[in-house]
Amino acid sequence: MASVNQTVVSTSEQAVVLASCALSLVGSSLIMLTYVLWSDLRTTPRQLLVCLSLSDWLSATSYAYGVWRIFETDSVDCVVQGAISTFANTSSFFWTVAIAVYLYVSIVKSNQRLADSLVLFFHCASWGIPLAITVAALCLNKIGFDGSEVSVGWCWVRIQAPDYIVWILLTGKVWEFLAYLILPLLYVLIKRHIHRAHAALSEYRPILASSSPSHALSAMADRKLTLIPVIFIVLRIWSTVRFLLLLADSPARKNPVLVTLHGIGNTFQGAANCIMFVLFTRPIRMRLATALCCGCCSKHQSSAAGSRDTNNAVMEGSRRAAPAEPGPTAEP
Template identity: 30%
Template sequence: MSSHNSSSENLTSSDPISLPPLILGLSFLSCCLSIIGAVVIFATYCLVAVAKNQTRQLLVYLTIADLMTAVGNLIGVVRYALREETEYILEQKEMKYNCTVTDSVCFVQSAVTTFSTLASFFWTSIIMIHILMTLITQQEWSKLVNRVIYNIVAWGVPLVITFLAIGYDVLGEDFFITTGPWCWIKGCMEQDKVINWMALTGKGWEVATYFLTMTFYLIIKFYMVKRSLRFEVRSQNHLREEDELYIMIFFVIIILRVSGTIRFFIAIFKTAHSSNIEKFDAAELGLLYIQSFGDSAQAFANCILFCIRDTAVRQDIWRRIRTCVRCRSPDEEERARLLQNSVN
C-alpha cells in the first residue's frame, strides 16, 4: 500500500490533531514580539547615526524577511484559532479524494512565509560573508556590485523556489507536519513527496545555513585570534566594536529553529520506516512547543542582540525615550546634558 493511501486512511479513521492553546499563545506572542522588534530595528537604523553602516543595512534586509515571516505566521495562527472544527475535519477528509483543495488564506500565507523564510536564510549567510570579507580586506567589502549580487541572490532565489512550489501546487494545509499552527507544504501528498518539497522550500536551505554560518563563525574567530585584534582595530571604521555581535547570528538561527529541524529529520525517519508522519508523540509535541515560539522569533532575537546589547544603540534609544517623556527635542536634550556636565 502506498504512503499516500496510508495517510488517507488515517484521515478517515481519526480526527485531526487539535493543538493545545499554549502553542497558539506561544506562536501569537512570538509573532507580535518579532513585529515590535522589527520596528525597533528599522527605527534605530534610521535614527542612530553611529550604527548606520553597511552591516546594519544588511540586518535591515534580514529584518524585512523576518517581519514577513512573523506577519505570515501570525495570519496562520489567527486562521487556525478562528477555524470551525467540524468544517476543518471535513476539509481534511475531502483532501483524501482531492489533494488540490486548499483555502486562499492558507495558500497565500504559505507562499509568503516560504519566500520570506528562504530569504532570511540567505541574508543570514550574506551577513557572515560580509563580516568575514570586511575583516580580511580591511575595507568596506559591500561595494555596489556586491550589493546588487546580494539582492539578486537573497530575493531572487527564494522567489524562484516559491514560484516553483506554486506551479506544482504543493502549498497549502500541512497538518502540522514539521510546522506549527500555520500552512506550508500540503500534507495530503505522498509522504516522500512532502519531505522532498519541504527540503527544497526550506529545511534543506536551513540545514545548509547552519553549517555555512558556523563555518564562517569559526573562520572569523580563528582569524581574529590569530591576529590578536578586535573589530575596532582591524576595520578602519567600517566595523564598530559592537558589530562583533553579528558573528553570533548563527547562534540565533540555530537556537530558534533547531526544534523544527529535529522534527523534520524525525519525519524523514518515519517516512523511511513507512510510519505516518502526521502522527507525533509526546517528545515531538514538546519540540512543537519550542518551534511555535522559535520559528517566528528571529526579528525579536535580533532586536535584543543588535539593539539592546549594542551600547551605542541602547544609549541612543534610552536618550530618545527620556527626551520624549520630557517633551524636549533631541537638540534641547543635548544642550541640557552639556549644561549639566559643565555645572558638575
Template identity: 30%
Template sequence: MGNNTDPVEYIDKINISEIVLTLTGSSLSIVGAFVLFFAHYLRHKSGKPVDEVRQFLIFLTIADMFNALGLLSGVARFLNSEDSTEDKVAACHRHEEFGCIEQSYMTTLFSMSSFFWTTIIAFHLFWTYEDNSPSSFKKTIAYHFITWGIPFAITTAAVSKNLLGSDLSAGSGAWCWISACLPHYDRTLWMTISGKGWEILMYFSCCAFYLLIKWRKIQIQRHRTKVNISSSLPPRQTAVQSDEETNPHEDLRFLLLWLIEVALRIFGTVRYLTAAVRRHTAKELKSYYNSVDNVFLHFQSFGDSAQALCSCLLFCIFDTEMRNLLKDKFFCSQKCSEKRPLLTRQTTTC
C-alpha cells in the same frame, strides 16, 4: 496527487498552547522589528556611521517581520477553520481554505530569505575582515539576487505546481506549508528545497565562517605579537596601537545571529527530520517519535516566529549605544522640554 496522509498521525496536533506561543512570538517580533527600524533611523539621523552589516541587518529584519506576519495570518486561518482534522485528511484538501496557499507562499519565501541574509552577513564579515572598504555594486546586487531572487523562484515554482497547502502540522505549527496530499517522497523533497535544506546549510556554513573568522583573528594576533616583540614601542603604546588597528565594524553580535537562528529553529529542524523518518519507515516505528514531536512543537511555535524579537533584543536593548539613543528620544526629550524655560538653549541640548 495521491493521498498518502495517515490521519492518526496528525489528529489533535495543535492546541491552545501552540496558538498562544505563535501569537506571542509573532506579535513581539513585529513590534521588535519596528523598534529596530526606528533605532536604525535614529542612528542615521544622529550622524553616526551606518556600515553595510547594519544595512544587511535591516534587510534580515524585514524578512523576519514578514515571516511573522505570515505566521499570524496562519494562526488566524487555523482558528477560523471549521473542518476537523479528520475531514481535511479525508478530503485531501481538494478545496484549500482561503488564505492557506497565500500564507504558505509568504512564510516560505521570507523564511528562506532570512536564512540567506543570515548566511550573507556571516560571509560578509569573513570576507571583509580587516578590510573596511565597502562592497562593490556588483557584489551588493549579487547579495540581493541571492537573498530575494532564489527564494522567490523556489516559492513561485512550488505554488505553480500546487505544492503549497496545509501540511497538518507535520513539519510546521498552526500554519500552512507543503501540502499533506503529496506523495511521501515529494513532500520530503519539497520541504527540503523550500526551506529546511537551506536552513541546515545555513547552520553549517555560518558555523564555518565563524570558525574561519576566529582562526584568522588568532593568526593576526600572533603576527602582531611577533611584531610587537621586535619593535621598540612601549607595551602600553603597542597595545593601544593594536586596538586602533582592529577592524571597527567586526562586531561579535553579528556573528551571533546564526546562533540565535539555531537556538530558535533547531526544534523545527528536528521535527522535520523526525517527520521524514515517520514518512519513510515502517508504521510500527512511528509511535516512538510522537512524544518528542509534541514537545518540540511547543518550542517551534514560538521559535519560528521570534527571530525579529531576538534581533531587537541583541541590537537595541542589549546594545548600550542604541539603547541610549532610544532612551534619549523617549525620555530626554521630555525632560529637556520641561527645563527649556529655565535653561539656556545651549544647556538644553541632549
C-alpha cells in the same frame, strides 16, 4: 500517511507562539527604525541586518496569522499565508548566510571592496531565489494545508501532495541544512581571526580606546553580527528535529514541548536579533532611552504649558467678568 496524520496545536501552544510572533514583529521593527533614525548606524553590515529583519518581519506576520487561524484545510488565505511564509523564511536563510559571507570577506580576507561588491549579488540571491521557489510551488499547487506536521498551525507544503517531502526540502530544508554547514565554519573563522587580531594589537589598545565614538559603535555592531549564526542555529534546530522525526514516522514529532519550541524558534529570530543588536548594545540602548525620555518630557511640558494656558485664560475671563470697583466720588 499524508492524508491522515495531523498534529493538534493546543490553545496554550497557540498563545505562546503568538506572543513570540509579536515580540519578533516589535524587535524587527525596532532594528529597522534605528537604522532609519541614526545615519551613523547605516553601515553595510547593518543594512544587511535590516534586510534580514525585513524577512523576519514578514515571517512573523504570516506565521502569526496562521497560528491565529489554525488552518484545518486548504483555503485561499491558507495558500497566501503559506506563500508569504515560504518566501520570507527562505529569504531569511539566505540573508543569514549572506551576512556571514560579508563578514568573512571583510574581516578575515580584509577585502572591503570585494565585500561591498557582493551586496548587489546578496540582494539578487536572497530575494530572487526564494521568490522563484515560491512562484514555482504556487504554480504547481504545492502550497497549502500541511496538518502542522512540520509547522505549528500555519500552512506550508500541502500534505496531500505525493512529493510532499521533496517540496519541504526545496522550499526550506535544503537551504536550512546548508546554513547549518556554512555558518558554523565561517563563524569560527571570523571569531578566530578577531581573537588573533586582538592579541597582536594588544599594545595599541590605549590608542584604540581613544577612537571616535562613531567608529567604536560601528566596530561593536560589526562584531556582534557574528553572533547571528549562533542565534539562527539555536532557534532553528527544533524545526529540523521535527522534520527528521517526520521522516522516521515517529510520533515524538507531536510532543507538545517540541511543537512549542518549534513555534518559538521559527518566529523569534527578529526578537533575538533586536535583543542582541539593540537592547544589548549600550550606545544604541542609551540613544533609545534618551529619545523616549525626551518624548515623555516634551509631552509633559506640552501638557503643563497647556494647563498653564488654560489657567491663565480662566483667570483672565474671571477678571473681565468681575464688576468694576466704584471710583472716588467727585465733589459737587
